[in-house]
Amino acid sequence: xxxxxxxxxxxxxxxxxxxxxxxxxxxxxxxxxxxxxxxxxxxxxxxxxxxxxxxxxxxxxxxxxxxxxxxxxxxxxxxxxxxxxxxxxxxxxxxxxxxxxxxxxxxxxxxxxxxxxxxxxxxxxxxxxxxxxxxxxxxxxxxxxxxxxxxxxxxxxxxxxxxxxxxxxxxxxxxxxxxxxxxxxxxxxxxxxxxxxxxxxxxxxxxxxxxxxxxxxxxxxxxxxxxxxxxxxxxxxxxxxxxxxxxxxxxxxxxxxxxxxxxxxxxxxxxxxxxxxxxxxxxxxxxxxxxxxxxxxxxxxxxxxxxxxxxxxxxxxxxxxxxxxxxxxxxxxxxxxxxxxxxxxxxxxxxxxxxxxxxxxxxxxxxxxxxxxxxxxxxxxxxxxxxxxxxxxxxxxxxxxxxxxxxxxxxxxxxxxxxxxxxxxxxxxxxxxxxxxxxxxxxx
Amino acid sequence: xxxxxxxxxxxxxxxxxxxxxxxxxxxxxxxxxxxxxxxxxxxxxxxxxxxxxxxxxxxxxxxxxxxxxxxxxxxxxxxxxxxxxxxxxxxxxxxxxxxxxxxxxxxxxxxxxxxxxxxxxxxxxxxxxxxxxxxxxxxxxxxxxxxxxxxxxxxxxxxxxxxxxxxxxxxxxxxxxxxxxxxxxxxxxxxxxxxxxxxxxxxxxxxxxxxxxxxxxxxxxxxxxxxxxxxxxxxxxxxxxxxxxxxxxxxxxxxxxxxxxxxxxxxxxxxxxxxxxxxxxxxxxxxxxxxxxxxxxxxxxxxxxxxxxxxxxxxxxxxxxxxxxxxxxxxxxxxxxxxxxxxxxxxxxxxxxxxxxxxxxxxxxxxxxxxxxxxxxxxxxxxxxxxxxxxxxxxxxxxxxxxxxxxxxxxxxxxxxxxxxxxxxxxxxxxxxxxxxxxxxxxx
Ligand SMILES: Nc1ncnc2c1ncn2[C@@H]1O[C@H](COP(=O)(O)OP(=O)(O)OP(=O)(O)O)[C@@H](O)[C@H]1O
Ligand SMILES: Nc1ncnc2c1ncn2[C@@H]1O[C@H](COP(=O)(O)OP(=O)(O)OP(=O)(O)O)[C@@H](O)[C@H]1O
Ligand SMILES: [Mg+2]
Ligand SMILES: [Mg+2]
Numbered sequence: 001x002x003x004x005x006x007x008x009x010x011x012x013x014x015x016x017x018x019x020x021x022x023x024x025x026x027x028x029x030x031x032x033x034x035x036x037x038x039x040x041x042x043x044x045x046x047x048x049x050x051x052x053x054x055x056x057x058x059x060x061x062x063x064x065x066x067x068x069x070x071x072x073x074x075x076x077x078x079x080x081x082x083x084x085x086x087x088x089x090x091x092x093x094x095x096x097x098x099x100x101x102x103x104x105x106x107x108x109x110x111x112x113x114x115x116x117x118x119x120x121x122x123x124x125x126x127x128x129x130x131x132x133x134x135x136x137x138x139x140x141x142x143x144x145x146x147x148x149x150x151x152x153x154x155x156x157x158x159x160x161x162x163x164x165x166x167x168x169x170x171x172x173x174x175x176x177x178x179x180x181x182x183x184x185x186x187x188x189x190x191x192x193x194x195x196x197x198x199x200x201x202x203x204x205x206x207x208x209x210x211x212x213x214x215x216x217x218x219x220x221x222x223x224x225x226x227x228x229x230x231x232x233x234x235x236x237x238x239x240x241x242x243x244x245x246x247x248x249x250x251x252x253x254x255x256x257x258x259x260x261x262x263x264x265x266x267x268x269x270x271x272x273x274x275x276x277x278x279x280x281x282x283x284x285x286x287x288x289x290x291x292x293x294x295x296x297x298x299x300x301x302x303x304x305x306x307x308x309x310x311x312x313x314x315x316x317x318x319x320x321x322x323x324x325x326x327x328x329x330x331x332x333x334x335x336x337x338x339x340x341x342x343x344x345x346x347x348x349x350x351x352x353x354x355x356x357x358x359x360x361x362x363x364x365x366x367x368x369x370x371x372x373x374x375x376x377x378x379x380x381x382x383x384x385x386x387x388x389x390x391x392x393x394x395x396x397x398x399x400x401x402x403x404x405x406x407x408x409x410x411x412x413x414x415x416x417x418x419x420x421x422x423x424x425x426x427x428x429x430x431x432x433x434x435x436x437x438x439x440x441x442x443x444x
Numbered sequence: 445x446x447x448x449x450x451x452x453x454x455x456x457x458x459x460x461x462x463x464x465x466x467x468x469x470x471x472x473x474x475x476x477x478x479x480x481x482x483x484x485x486x487x488x489x490x491x492x493x494x495x496x497x498x499x500x501x502x503x504x505x506x507x508x509x510x511x512x513x514x515x516x517x518x519x520x521x522x523x524x525x526x527x528x529x530x531x532x533x534x535x536x537x538x539x540x541x542x543x544x545x546x547x548x549x550x551x552x553x554x555x556x557x558x559x560x561x562x563x564x565x566x567x568x569x570x571x572x573x574x575x576x577x578x579x580x581x582x583x584x585x586x587x588x589x590x591x592x593x594x595x596x597x598x599x600x601x602x603x604x605x606x607x608x609x610x611x612x613x614x615x616x617x618x619x620x621x622x623x624x625x626x627x628x629x630x631x632x633x634x635x636x637x638x639x640x641x642x643x644x645x646x647x648x649x650x651x652x653x654x655x656x657x658x659x660x661x662x663x664x665x666x667x668x669x670x671x672x673x674x675x676x677x678x679x680x681x682x683x684x685x686x687x688x689x690x691x692x693x694x695x696x697x698x699x700x701x702x703x704x705x706x707x708x709x710x711x712x713x714x715x716x717x718x719x720x721x722x723x724x725x726x727x728x729x730x731x732x733x734x735x736x737x738x739x740x741x742x743x744x745x746x747x748x749x750x751x752x753x754x755x756x757x758x759x760x761x762x763x764x765x766x767x768x769x770x771x772x773x774x775x776x777x778x779x780x781x782x783x784x785x786x787x788x789x790x791x792x793x794x795x796x797x798x799x800x801x802x803x804x805x806x807x808x809x810x811x812x813x814x815x816x817x818x819x820x821x822x823x824x825x826x827x828x829x830x831x832x833x834x835x836x837x838x839x840x841x842x843x844x845x846x847x848x849x850x851x852x853x854x855x856x857x858x859x860x861x862x863x864x865x866x867x868x869x870x871x872x873x874x875x876x877x878x879x880x881x882x883x884x885x886x887x888x
Contacts, residue, residue: 199643199655205802208659211643215652243782275779298779298788304748335719335742338687344742351791358649 011125011206013097014087014117018104018130018179020172021165022142024193025131028214029099030405034381035213039346041096041206048083048102052076061164065171080104084113088120097206104128105176107183114185127202128179128187135192145404193219216358223266224356224379224400225364226372229278230254231394231418234310238419241302241309246281253395253416258285260397260414261292261364268361274300279366286364299352302368306339331388342387345374353378376400379407394418453485455569455650457541458531458561462548462574462623464616465609466586468637469575472658473543474849478825479657483790485540485650492527492546496520505608509615524548528557532564541650548572549620551627558629571646572623572631579636589848637663660802667710668800668823668844669808670816673722674698675838675862678754682863685746685753690725697839697860702729704841704858705736705808712805718744723810730808743796746812750783775832786832789818797822820844823851838862 015032017025029045036043052058052075063069065076080102087098104110110128117124133139143165144158153161179187186201188211199211230250234242246254261269271287271294273279280296287294308316308323317324327334335341340348349371356363365375373390376382379400382390397412459476461469473489480487496502502519511517524546531542548554554572561568577583587609588602597605623631630645632655643655674694678686690698705713715731715738717723724740731738752760752767761768771778779785784792793815800807809819817834820826823844826834841856 194647196645197643197647198645199641201640201642203639203641203659205660208656211659212652212656215647215655216649298784299791340742347743347795348792350795 011096011204012091012121012123013125013127013204013206014091014100014113014121015097015210016100016104016110016113016126016128017102018110018128018187019132020103020105020176021169022139023131023133024142024190024219025103026101027219027405028129028131028190029101031217032210032213033097033099035378036097036206036210037381038378038384039350040343040384042094043097043099044087044090044095045099045101046083046087046090048076048080048100051082052079055079065168067171067175080109084116088117091121091124099129103172105172107177107180110179110183110185125204125207126186127207128185130179130187130189132178132189132191133193138193188214190214213354213357216354218357218360220360221402222360222362223402224362225264226376226398226400227257227282227364227366227396228369228372228392228394229276229282229366230257230416232278235394236419238312238314239310240313241305243276244278246278247419249395249416249418250278250282253414253418254282254285256395256414256416257282257397258289260412261286261290266362270295270359270361270363271366272297272300272363273366274298274302274368274371276301276368279368283366292364297352299348300365300367300371303342303345303370304336304339306336308336308339332385342370342374343384345370346384349374349378372398376409380409381406453540453649455540455648456535456565456567457569457571457648457650458535458557458565459541459543459654460548460554460557460570460572461543461545462554462572462631463576464547464549464620465613466583467575467577468586468634468663469547470545471663471849472573472575472634473545475661476654476657477541477543479822480541480650480654481825482822482828483653483794484787484828486538487541487543488531488534488539489543489545490527490531490534492520492524492544495526496523499523509612511615511619524553528560532561535565535568543573547616549616551621551624554623554627554629569648569651570630571651572629574623574631574633576622576633576635577637582637632658634658657798657801660798662801662804664804665846666804666806667846668806669708670820670842670844671701671726671808671810671840672813672816672836672838673720673726673810674701674860676722679838680863682756682758683754684757685749687720688722690722691863693839693860693862694722694726697858697862698726698729700839700858700860701726701841702733704856705730705734710806714739714803714805714807715810716741716744716807717810718742718746718812718815720745720812723812727810736808741796743792744809744811744815747786747789747814748780748783750780752780752783776829786814786818787828789814790828793818793822816842820853824853825850 015029017029019025026045026047026049033043033045058075063072065072067073083102084100087100090098100113104113114126117126140162143162153164156164179185179189181200186203186207187199188202189198191197194214194217197215202208202211229246230253231247232242232250233244233247234240235250236247269290269292271283271292273283273294273296275296275298279300283294286292305311308320311319323337332342335344353375365372367375369392370388372392373387376390376392376398377384377387393413395414395416395418397414399410399412400407401410459473461473463469470489470491470493477487477489496519509516509520527546528544531544534542544557548557558570561570584606587606597608600608623629623633625644630647630651631643632646633642635641638658638661641659646652646655673690674697675691676686676694677688677691678684679694680691713734713736715727715736717727717738717740719740719742723744727738730736749755752764755763767781776786779788797819809816811819813836814832816836817831820834820836820842821828821831837857839858839860839862841858843854843856844851845854
């Protein structure tokens with residue numbers, strides 16, 4: 001009998017992005033792929049532009065995008081087809097969902113993609129995901145924000161770059177054919193950054209999930225803050241689980257946290273905690289002093305250690321060596337007897353994370369070690385197998401900031417001592433020496 | 445600080461059904477409304493035809509639906525507008541989602557509905573949910589299955605009834621205008637019973653949830669079987685929770701269950717259990733003898749009684765009278781310390797239930813008392829407050845069968861004795877005398 005928290009899917013899905021430059025094709029495909037991977041679905045983005053930029057000696061000024069420039073057209077086609085090849089190769093092997101991240105702006109191109117994909121993979125589901133945006137101002141902002149730092153425009157002034165990019169867009173515009181009902185293909189169209197949707201012929205588990213996800217995300221930039229509760233009685237004793245009160249240092253941290261929040265320039269900050277005493281106690285000074293609206297989530301409770309709840313890691317090692325060994329062998333999938341695994345936490349946290357995505361306000365989450373590892377992995381895109389080893393010290397705030405297609409994290413150790421660490425680690429089970437730099441950036 | 449497992453929604457949504465007769469308007473709206481209510485969202489269906497049928501002296505033969513019959517047209521309009529009034533009244537008060545279940549087949553009618561709704565409720569979200577079905581055979585089957593027993597056709601032969609109903613459809617057909625993009629309104633179109641979807645301008649939490657749900661349901665009729673595990677050591681001791689083995693009688697039940705399953709005519713039966721020992725042990729003989737494909741769900745584990753795990757109800761009553769009292773006061777929302785409430789179970793079971801909806805095969809679920817109460821309430825539509833009191837005796841199989849818009853349940857006590865009951869109840873905490881009839885039917 002198979003045992004997992006959800007049924008595995010053997011779907012093979014090719015998502016073909018469609019749209020003019022700076023319409024969020026890369027942004028959306030990266031974001032959805034990251035979400036799917038976090039959920040344990042094998043998903044990758046294949047980007048034609050990236051291949052082009054990574055190939056030495058390919059010009060990238062706007063005349064390369066002029067449809068009358070025959071040679072350039074062939075070479076661009078070459079990169080797009082190579083990205084398609086890579087997508088299909090991925091789906092033929094371990095992949096479930098491949099995103100073909102190119103403009104695909106003509107009927108002819110889309111027909112070609114469909115034909116090749118169907119000839120190579122039986123039962124492949126092909127869906128066109130088109131972003132249409134008529135808001136000029138928004139597009140200009142996209143260009144300035146993102147395109148100009150993309151590597152195509154080194155050694156150019158912003159003005160030159162913008163106008164080059166606009167010329168490139170004009171070239172595309174002359175040939176752009178939005179996906180039409182006559183093509184008789186499944187599609188998802190996103191208008192004006194999610195103000196409207198048009199979805200046709202889309203079916204199946206993964207795709208209905210993707211539709212749900214896309215309908216709930218936005219591009220508003222706001223920060224997310226994460227912190228573990230302050231040091232608890234159980235932390236001091238080195239015990240896992242429980243529902244203990246804060247220690248003296250823990251209460252000190254709660255006050256420092258309130259100072260910290262008073263100093264950050266966030267409007268409409270929302271405060272989320274778990275239902276456990278130690279997170280609520282930690283939230284109390286900040287909630288009171290800043291009059292923050294709070295919400296307690298059962299889903300934010302610490303991983304359930306089942307029959308090991310209340311033990312120390314030392315005790316587990318000596319009294320339950322099989323538990324220690326099994327956890328060491330596969331910490332992500334190991335499920336505590338009558339408790340949970342990290343994989344279970346992904347399932348448990350998913351509705352909360354979608355709620356987080358829907359909200360436009362900045363949010364401060366006071367949680368627990370394992371839970372916050374799973375949450376930060378969602379943003380930073382770590383491989384799920386690495387989740388149990390992400391550093392998550394006590395008495396440290398992590399700020400997660402949207403940046404381009406991804407997020408950066410900044411860590412603020414608040415300098416309140418806690419058990420088990422001069423370096424405020426507090427993790428009774430460190431994997432390696434704790435030498436955390438203060439700023440990380442998630443990789444694409 | 446508010447504490448719940450999901451954030452409350454204050455959306456006000458009017459879902460206006462659109463479609464010719466026998467297109468599943470009532471079926472879909474009832475099913476979605478039942479799902480939303482189970483999730484704690486206040487949802488109701490308002491049906492014009494029901495109002496018409498409940499009003500004494502209204503003719504119901506096809507000439508009443510002839511668009512040239514002016515008086516009849518006015519009266520039909522009266523019923524439709526009354527259903528709209530009731531919908532809006534509901535949304536003005538406690539309602540979040542109202543389904544206006546009428547044909548609404550003309551642009552004019554839809555414009556009228558929109559105008560009235562917007563004039564009465566600011567910020568109302570109006571969405572047209574249209575079912576389009578061109579498969580003649582399917583429609584004929586719908587008519588025979590359902591329409592002819594609807595009360596409009598007493599004292600008629602099947603043949604007469606079908607042809608009367610077909611004439612009624614023709615009347616509608618002459619005026620039918622499918623929702624068009626020119627109307628510039630949000631819509632969800634379902635083609636050929638879910639083979640395709642077209643969704644436009646649909647946004648927001650509740651609606652994205654509804655889209656996700658609709659994309660994962662089907663109308664294939666198949667049965668669901670539910671059973672608690674056989675009597676366990678803990679059942680014998682009257683203890684809650686734990687992860688104990690089956691008792692002697694429990695193992696006997698497991699074998700009887702295999703006999704039972706051998707005698708039911710189900711093809712491709714799937715077997716789902718929880719991850720706990722007692723459900724897996726119960727499944728073992730049936731799985732082995734019928735070579736059934738099984739799946740273990742963490743989500744199917746019994747309600748987590750937290751710090752009360754392993755206690756008897758008597759012990760809780762005497763040692764933790766506050767727990768006993770709090771549970772008695774609000775058993776649905778009461779959350780065991782470090783454990784769960786019934787409301788938490790809804791959140792936990794939701795992904796599994798959607799997986800259940802997606803599957804087309806019959807499924808046998810071996811679960812636990814609280815979990816099965818929550819599952820059966822999903823199908824039978826009980827009010828969530830009643831869930832903790834649904835009878836769920838040991839050693840009894842419940843068969844859930846789709847019937848019209850709803851389900852019927854049939855109970856098969858397998859005559860294997862268990863603790864605490866000659867009547868094989870086994871619930872150590874019965875609310876009232878156990879006099880279960882063997883067949884129930886869910887009400888609309
Ligand atoms: N649905 C959307 N419509 C328009 N812009 C969006 C949308 N979603 C995200 N964006 C914004 O688009 C910007 C990113 O553009 P992105 O690089 O993804 O465009 P692109 O379509 O991949 O362009 P190119 O064809 O040049 O690769 C981001 O700043 C993001 O906020
Ligand atoms: N999307 C669908 N398209 C067509 N039929 C469907 C669909 N979904 C469910 N059905 C089937 O339609 C039948 C029920 O028809 P239902 O009574 O709901 O139609 P109706 O549109 O409400 O008709 P009426 O206008 O006469 O009230 C059920 O047997 C159900 O299986
Ligand atoms: Mg791009
Ligand atoms: Mg109906």
